[in-house]
Amino acid sequence: MQSKLAIVGLGTVGKGLIELLYEKSNFLSEKYHFNPTVVAISDPRVGSLYNESGLDLKRILSLLDRDGNIKDYPDAISGWDSLKTIKESNADTIIELTPTNLETGEPGLPFIRTALKAGKDVVTTNKGPIALAYRELQELANENNCMLRFEGTVIAGTPALNLALSPLAGINITEVRGIVNGTTNYILTRMESGMSYEEALKEAQLKGYAEAIPDADVKGWDAVAKIIIIANVLMGGNVTVKDVEREGIDSITLKEVEEAAKENKHWKLIGRATKLDREIKTRVSPEKLDEDDPLSQVAGATNAICFTTDILGDVTIIGPGAGKRETGFAILSDLLDINRLKEFCSG
Amino acid sequence: MQSKLAIVGLGTVGKGLIELLYEKSNFLSEKYHFNPTVVAISDPRVGSLYNESGLDLKRILSLLDRDGNIKDYPDAISGWDSLKTIKESNADTIIELTPTNLETGEPGLPFIRTALKAGKDVVTTNKGPIALAYRELQELANENNCMLRFEGTVIAGTPALNLALSPLAGINITEVRGIVNGTTNYILTRMESGMSYEEALKEAQLKGYAEAIPDADVKGWDAVAKIIIIANVLMGGNVTVKDVEREGIDSITLKEVEEAAKENKHWKLIGRATKLDREIKTRVSPEKLDEDDPLSQVAGATNAICFTTDILGDVTIIGPGAGKRETGFAILSDLLDINRLKEFCSG
Numbered sequence: 001m002q003s004k005l006a007i008v009g010l011g012t013v014g015k016g017l018i019e020l021l022y023e024k025s026n027f028l029s030e031k032y033h034f035n036p037t038v039v040a041i042s043d044p045r046v047g048s049l050y051n052e053s054g055l056d057l058k059r060i061l062s063l064l065d066r067d068g069n070i071k072d073y074p075d076a077i078s079g080w081d082s083l084k085t086i087k088e089s090n091a092d093t094i095i096e097l098t099p100t101n102l103e104t105g106e107p108g109l110p111f112i113r114t115a116l117k118a119g120k121d122v123v124t125t126n127k128g129p130i131a132l133a134y135r136e137l138q139e140l141a142n143e144n145n146c147m148l149r150f151e152g153t154v155i156a157g158t159p160a161l162n163l164a165l166s167p168l169a170g171i172n173i174t175e176v177r178g179i180v181n182g183t184t185n186y187i188l189t190r191m192e193s194g195m196s197y198e199e200a201l202k203e204a205q206l207k208g209y210a211e212a213i214p215d216a217d218v219k220g221w222d223a224v225a226k227i228i229i230i231a232n233v234l235m236g237g238n239v240t241v242k243d244v245e246r247e248g249i250d251s252i253t254l255k256e257v258e259e260a261a262k263e264n265k266h267w268k269l270i271g272r273a274t275k276l277d278r279e280i281k282t283r284v285s286p287e288k289l290d291e292d293d294p295l296s297q298v299a300g301a302t303n304a305i306c307f308t309t310d311i312l313g314d315v316t317i318i319g320p321g322a323g324k325r326e327t328g329f330a331i332l333s334d335l336l337d338i339n340r341l342k343e344f345c346s347g
Numbered sequence: 348m349q350s351k352l353a354i355v356g357l358g359t360v361g362k363g364l365i366e367l368l369y370e371k372s373n374f375l376s377e378k379y380h381f382n383p384t385v386v387a388i389s390d391p392r393v394g395s396l397y398n399e400s401g402l403d404l405k406r407i408l409s410l411l412d413r414d415g416n417i418k419d420y421p422d423a424i425s426g427w428d429s430l431k432t433i434k435e436s437n438a439d440t441i442i443e444l445t446p447t448n449l450e451t452g453e454p455g456l457p458f459i460r461t462a463l464k465a466g467k468d469v470v471t472t473n474k475g476p477i478a479l480a481y482r483e484l485q486e487l488a489n490e491n492n493c494m495l496r497f498e499g500t501v502i503a504g505t506p507a508l509n510l511a512l513s514p515l516a517g518i519n520i521t522e523v524r525g526i527v528n529g530t531t532n533y534i535l536t537r538m539e540s541g542m543s544y545e546e547a548l549k550e551a552q553l554k555g556y557a558e559a560i561p562d563a564d565v566k567g568w569d570a571v572a573k574i575i576i577i578a579n580v581l582m583g584g585n586v587t588v589k590d591v592e593r594e595g596i597d598s599i600t601l602k603e604v605e606e607a608a609k610e611n612k613h614w615k616l617i618g619r620a621t622k623l624d625r626e627i628k629t630r631v632s633p634e635k636l637d638e639d640d641p642l643s644q645v646a647g648a649t650n651a652i653c654f655t656t657d658i659l660g661d662v663t664i665i666g667p668g669a670g671k672r673e674t675g676f677a678i679l680s681d682l683l684d685i686n687r688l689k690e691f692c693s694g
Contacts (some may be wrong), residue, residue, distance in 0.1 A: 157658065163664075316666070318664075
């Protein structure tokens with residue numbers, strides 16, 4: 001199928017997506033009959049472009065590498081803001097990649113609302129809008145006969161959400177436990193080799209895993225957003241930020257990590273959602289896992305989610321939890337699923 | 348969507364499927380708008396029934412429990428053989444569950460061919476036809492505008508194939524390594540607690556994991572069938588039984604297992620498919636895995652598959668590899684995916 005994409009918010013992940021679309025163009029066309037065109041990009045810092053016939057992705061990538069922006073791109077209307085891009089471009093699919101804000105969902109939330117109301121499919125990696133307003137947005141998508149997809153909001157391109165939504169359709173998920181934050185898992189893994197928390201955090205910051213103010217990761221907020229999405233999307237919950245019990249890893253001492261190691265146990269920051277009679281109980285906290293727990297050996301920046309189910313018992317998926325191309329792939333996989341559905345109907 | 352199913356071959360797995368369809372009937376209807384009816388069952392031992400309006404699943408299950416067959420079921424035409432059932436019933440979907448024969452694909456192969464030629468969707472758990480004739484059958488499905496699905500041929504309902512086909516679409520899988528046989532993994536795990544190979548095999552036989560003649564499992568033939576399916580379906584291979592290097596676990600000694608354990612290593616029967624320049628190299632053999640290998644801690648009858656990919660690096664899925672309801676679920680998940688595609692088009 002043809003598909004016209006508009007990218008709203010162009011940072012690292014958007015660049016990863018453009019690289020994949022450019023490099024895999026022939027493969028996507030031959031194997032999946034997927035022929036996307038990026039008709040618009042809108043970003044307040046990097047620049048905004050619109051060409052209804054499609055932008056030249058190779059040129060966009062060259063400009064980003066050379067200038068860090070796309071302002072010298074020729075042959076396109078420039079200067080449209082994101083709302084105008086969503087409303088007035090000929091894009092059929094909006095790729096919403098603005099930064100996560102867990103308190104307001106801004107700026108992505110109104111962008112997604114506007115796109116769905118206009119009947120445009122939305123693919124996002126932005127945890128804010130999905131954690132805060134999944135039900136409203138999904139209903140909006142249903143009313144307007146379009147699709148809302150967000151694989152990249154939880155452990156990047158490792159297809160945890162789409163696995164549960166599609167190949168595991170028909171199952172009752174009674175509990176989800178996950179290592180859903182790579183930064184904290186990296187820090188805890190480094191502590192197992194004898195580093196103090198402070199040293200491991202500093203190393204994670206130097207490697208670009210942790211921010212200068214690392215609270216979103218180490219105090220568990222990032223994991224909170226992901227466990228809310230899991231509870232609400234996969235388990236029918238209605239969980240909000242204040243419902244999640246939260247404890248970060250900043251209280252874990254090197255001594256505790258070393259004592260666990262002596263028993264072949266591993267401290268992990270675990271996000272947990274448990275289905276009770278009438279509600280979903282959610283928690284993010286450090287847990288000391290036994291050696292034979294499928295999450296126990298998941299080390300470094302790798303992530304993992306274990307679904308406890310009625311029919312299959314435990315099903316665990318392990319894979320990368322972050323990265324430019326890894327998260328770009330999450331968007332591509334959502335686009336390919338939309339394409340698969342449309343292709344099936346047209347064939 | 349409505350769907351009319353005919354079950355060809357009614358053993359343990361078919362019974363598991365019928366249980367799930369019966370118990371989850373309301374859930375499947377409400378959540379997925381999936382409203383299947385079993386219109387026919389055909390099995391040379393258990394009996395054959397056809398009622399174009401649908402069979403009473405509760406009654407079928409009662410009869411199976413009471414008599415081990417369905418011959419006393421009223422209100423149905425009885426005695427149709429499988430080919431007649433496929434050709435002349437009003438079923439739109441054939442559930443093909445006859446026993447695996449890796450040399451000829453019989454009796455399932457001609458059943459699947461006949462169904463696809465008649466434009467009927469096919470869901471099977473039978474490794475023989477898919478390992479021997481995947482390309483021919485997939486082309487037949489394409490030509491006749493119908494679907495061929497076979498999640499249950501590889502590690503039961505743990506959705507390894509559908510994960511790779513759908514949420515991982517767009518990725519290039521360069522290598523697959525898997526623990527794809529639960530019986531051998533059970534034996535090797537028991538040997539780690541000090542049992543000899545012979546004792547562990549005997550226990551596996553008592554538990555119903557291993558057959559009286561255990562060669563299909565312990566000599567690696569079952570894993571060979573699965574690795575052929577993985578190589579041909581997921582990696583574009585053209586692998587046949589004779590192409591797979593094969594070594595069973597019957598040569599592994601207790602001493603080797605114990606020495607590995609001292610180094611925190613684990614012997615596993617690994618099925619492996621590796622993409623080379625112009626071919627897929629396949630092998631089934633015991634491998635001694637390091638502690639940090641994601642397959643290393645997979646114990647007992649649990650199975651796991653690790654996909655090495657171009658974008659995500661390693662993605663591993665771990666779950667059950669056998670079982671009545673676990674394999675029944677594989678069929679249900681294929682049916683729900685077909686339903687999802689048809690539902691999308693009708694909406």
